[in-house]
Amino acid sequence: LKLTVSNSCTKVGPAWYRSLVAKLMAIRRVPPTLPTALKARCLVRALRRFSSNDLFLPTDQFAQRHLGPLPADVQEMCKVIGVKDLNELMEKAIPATVRRDQPMDLPDGELGEAGSLALLKDMLSKNVVAKNFIGMGYHGSHVPGPILRNLLENPGWYTAYTPYQAEISQGRLESLVNYQTLVCELTGMEVANASLLDEGTAAAEAMAMIARAVNSKAKNQFFISDSVHPQSIDCIKTRAEYFGMELVIGDHTTTDFASMDKLCGALVQYPDTRGRFNKFEGIADALHKNKAYFIVAADPLSLVLAKPPSEIGADVVVGSMQRFGVPMWFGGPSAAYLATSKKQVRRMPGRLIGESLDRLGKPAYRLTLQTREQHIRLDKATSNVCTAQVLLANMAGMYAVYHRKDGLQKIAQRVHGLAQLFASEAQKAGLCVSSTAAFFDTVTIETPKAKAVAQALEQQKMNVRVLDDKTLAASFDETHLEGDIKSLVGALKAAGAGSTASNLAITVDGKLPADF
Numbered sequence: 001l002k003l004t005v006s007n008s009c010t011k012v013g014p015a016w017y018r019s020l021v022a023k024l025m026a027i028r029r030v031p032p033t034l035p036t037a038l039k040a041r042c043l044v045r046a047l048r049r050f051s052s053n054d055l056f057l058p059t060d061q062f063a064q065r066h067l068g069p070l071p072a073d074v075q076e077m078c079k080v081i082g083v084k085d086l087n088e089l090m091e092k093a094i095p096a097t098v099r100r101d102q103p104m105d106l107p108d109g110e111l112g113e114a115g116s117l118a119l120l121k122d123m124l125s126k127n128v129v130a131k132n133f134i135g136m137g138y139h140g141s142h143v144p145g146p147i148l149r150n151l152l153e154n155p156g157w158y159t160a161y162t163p164y165q166a167e168i169s170q171g172r173l174e175s176l177v178n179y180q181t182l183v184c185e186l187t188g189m190e191v192a193n194a195s196l197l198d199e200g201t202a203a204a205e206a207m208a209m210i211a212r213a214v215n216s217k218a219k220n221q222f223f224i225s226d227s228v229h230p231q232s233i234d235c236i237k238t239r240a241e242y243f244g245m246e247l248v249i250g251d252h253t254t255t256d257f258a259s260m261d262k263l264c265g266a267l268v269q270y271p272d273t274r275g276r277f278n279k280f281e282g283i284a285d286a287l288h289k290n291k292a293y294f295i296v297a298a299d300p301l302s303l304v305l306a307k308p309p310s311e312i313g314a315d316v317v318v319g320s321m322q323r324f325g326v327p328m329w330f331g332g333p334s335a336a337y338l339a340t341s342k343k344q345v346r347r348m349p350g351r352l353i354g355e356s357l358d359r360l361g362k363p364a365y366r367l368t369l370q371t372r373e374q375h376i377r378l379d380k381a382t383s384n385v386c387t388a389q390v391l392l393a394n395m396a397g398m399y400a401v402y403h404r405k406d407g408l409q410k411i412a413q414r415v416h417g418l419a420q421l422f423a424s425e426a427q428k429a430g431l432c433v434s435s436t437a438a439f440f441d442t443v444t445i446e447t448p449k450a451k452a453v454a455q456a457l458e459q460q461k462m463n464v465r466v467l468d469d470k471t472l473a474a475s476f477d478e479t480h481l482e483g484d485i486k487s488l489v490g491a492l493k494a495a496g497a498g499s500t501a502s503n504l505a506i507t508v509d510g511k512l513p514a515d516f
Contacts, residue, residue: 058112130461131484135442135475136273137199137229137299138331139323142478143395144402147325151395158391166366172394173365176353179321179335179397186303187317188310189339193350195321195393200235202318202336203228203267203297205349207236208243209340210265210293210316212347219264219292220245225252227272228297236267253278257286265293265316270309271302274473275419275435275442277516284313300324300337302440304412306516316340323477325399326392335389335396345369351390411478413510415441418476418485424506425489431497434471436504438513442475447497456495462488472497 069077074086083089090099111119132140143152151157157172166173176194183192196202207222222245224233233249240247248260252268266287271277284294295316296309301323303309309317322334338350345352346369354368400408423433423443432446447453447470454466465473474488 057110058115060112060114061110062113062116128461130458130463131487132328132463133474133476133480133488134463134465135275135473136231136465137320137322138328139301139441139475139477140328140479141323141325143325143327144399147395147398147402151391151398157394166364170365172390173353173367175394175397176351176390177355177365178401179337179393180353182397182400183300183321183337183339186300186308187298187314187337187339188308189314189317190342191345191348191352192337192339193348193352195335195337195389196318196350197389198332198334198336199229199297199318199320200232202320202338203232203295204236204239206295206316206318206338207239207245207265207267209338209344209347209349210295211243211245213293213344214264214291216244216264219262221248221260221262221264222246223248223250223252223255223257223260223263223266225266225268225272226250227252227274227276227278228267228269229273232267232269232297252280252283257283257292258289260292261290263287263290263292265295267295267297270296270298270306270312271438271440271442274444274467275439275475277306277438277440277512279515280312288313299440301408301412301415304408305416305512306440316344321393321396324396325402326395333389333392335393415476415478416512417508417510418480418482419443420506420508420510421482422474422476422485422488424508425485426492427503427506429489429493429498431489431492432500433506436506438516440512441477442473445472445474445492445497446470447472449496453492453495453497457488457491460491462491464488 078085078089081089083092107116107119179194180192183194184190196205211222222236222240224236224247226233226249237247239245245264248255248263252266257263257266266283268278268280268283270280280294280296287294293315294313295318296312296314298309298317298319300319300321317339318336320334320336322328322332326334338348340348352368353365356364356366356368358364403411419435419439419441423435423439426433426443426445433443434446435443444467450466450468450470450472454464454472457464465475467473472492
C-alpha cells in the first residue's frame with residue numbers, strides 16, 4: 001500500500017488493484033497532499049471494511065439508520081451547483097488557511113453504537129475530576145431530582161423550542177414568566193428577558209443596548225471596571241471592535257466619571273471578580289449627570305442576601321443563572337439574564353414572554369414585542385429567539401420554585417458561611433487573608449508564591465484561582481462541605497502559602513455586612 005500511494009495509484013499492481021485503491025481513496029476522501037504513511041493507514045481501514053465478514057459486524061451501526069442523501073442524490077446536487085464532487089465543494093467553500101488537510105484519527109465506523117459509547121466512556125474516565133474553588137461565575141450546584149428527571153431529561157422540554165406556536169407551549173412559556181419574575185425580584189428592576197447565552201455576551205448586549213439609547217457618535221466610549229470577570233471583558237472587547245466603541249478599562253474607584261462626557265455607560269461587577277462588595281452610588285450619580293448608563297453584572301445567589309442593584313443606581317443588570325440548579329458541565333452552557341427599566345424594553349435583547357388573552361378570552365402566554373425578532377428586522381434585530389438557552393432558563397426558574405424564598409436564603413447563607421469559615425480557619429493557620437469584611441463566596445489569600453502553591457494543590461486534585469503572582473482566590477458553592485474547608489486550608493499551609501497572617505476577627509454567621 002505504501003508503494004502504491006507513493007506512486008499516485010497508477011504505476012503499481014494490476015489494473016483492478018489500481019482501480020480499487022483509487023476508489024478507496026475517493027471513499028475515504030484521502031487528500032492527495034497527505035503523507036504516504038497516513039494515506040496507507042486510511043486505505044488499510046477501508047480495505048478492512050471491504051474484506052470483513054458482514055455476519056460478525058455490530059448490528060447497531062449508525063450508518064444504517066442515518067437518513068442522509070444517497071450517492072446518486074449527492075452526485076445530482078453537485079451537478080446542479082457546478083462542482084465535480086463533495087471534495088471540490090469543500091475546497092471552494094472553506095478557505096485553505098482553515099481547511100484540515102489530514103483525516104481525523106477516528107474509529108473505522110464498525111464499532112456500533114454500544115461500542116462507541118464504551119470507547120467514549122473509557123476516554124472520559126481519563127479526565128481528572130478535581131474539587132473546584134475557582135469561581136469566576138462558574139459554580140457547582142445540585143440539580144434537584146424532579147428538575148433533573150422532568151426537565152433536563154425530558155424531550156418535551158429539551159427538544160426544539162416552538163415559541164411561535166404558543167398553543168402548544170403554554171407550560172414552557174409560563175415557566176419562562178416565572179424566570180423573568182425571579183430575575184426582576186432579585187435585581188429590583190422592572191423587566192427582564194428570558195434569556196441570553198452567558199454572562200459575557202449579556203454584558204456585551206447591554207453595551208449595545210445603551211449605545212442604541214444614546215447618540216453613539218457623540219458618546220462612543222464605554223468604561224469597564226478592571227474588577228469585572230476577565231472572560232466578560234474579553235467578550236466585550238470583541239463586540240466593541242465591530243461596534244465602533246472605544247473601551248476604557250480601569251479602576252472604578254479612582255476614575256473621574258464626571259469629567260468623561262463621551263462615556264455612554266460603565267460596567268462593574270457586584271460582587272467583583274475578587275469577591276468584594278463595593279459601594280457604587282457615587283458612580284451611578286456621576287454617570288447619570290452625564291446622561292450615561294450604569295450597568296451592573298451581578299451574581300444572582302448573592303442578590304438573595306444583598307441589596308438589589310436597583311438600589312445602587314443600576315440602569316441595566318446582567319449575570320449568569322448557572323448556579324441556580326444548572327450543572328457546571330465543562331464551562332457551559334448556562335442561561336444568562338438581562339434586566340432593565342420598561343422604557344428600554346424595545347431596545348432590549350433576547351426573548352420576552354408576556355400574558356395575553358386567547359380567542360376565548362382566557363389568559364394565555366405568548367412571545368411579546370416580536371417585531372424585535374431576527375426574522376422580521378433582519379440585521380437590525382435585537383433578538384434571536386433560537387439562541388437563548390430556554391431549557392436552562394426554565395431549569396433556573398424551577399430551581400427557585402423548588403427551593404422557595406426561604407430555601408434560597410438558606411443556600412446563600414450557607415455558601416457565605418463556608419467562605420467566612422474558610423477565611424477564619426485560614427487566618428488561624430497562619431495564612432494572610434485579604435478578604436476580611438465585605439465578601440460573599442470568594443476569599444483571597446496573599447502569598448509570595450501563588451503559582452507554585454496553586455500547582456501544588458493541583459497535585460492534590462484541588463483547583464484554586466491565581467489572581468496574580470502574589471494572590472490566590474478560593475470560591476465556594478452549595479456543593480462544598482465543611483470537610484472541604486479543612487482540606488483546602490491544610491493543603492495551602494502544606495504548600496507553603498503561609499505569610500504574615502491578618503489579625504481581624506471573622507464572624508461565621510452567614511450574614512453580610514449591614515452596608516450591603
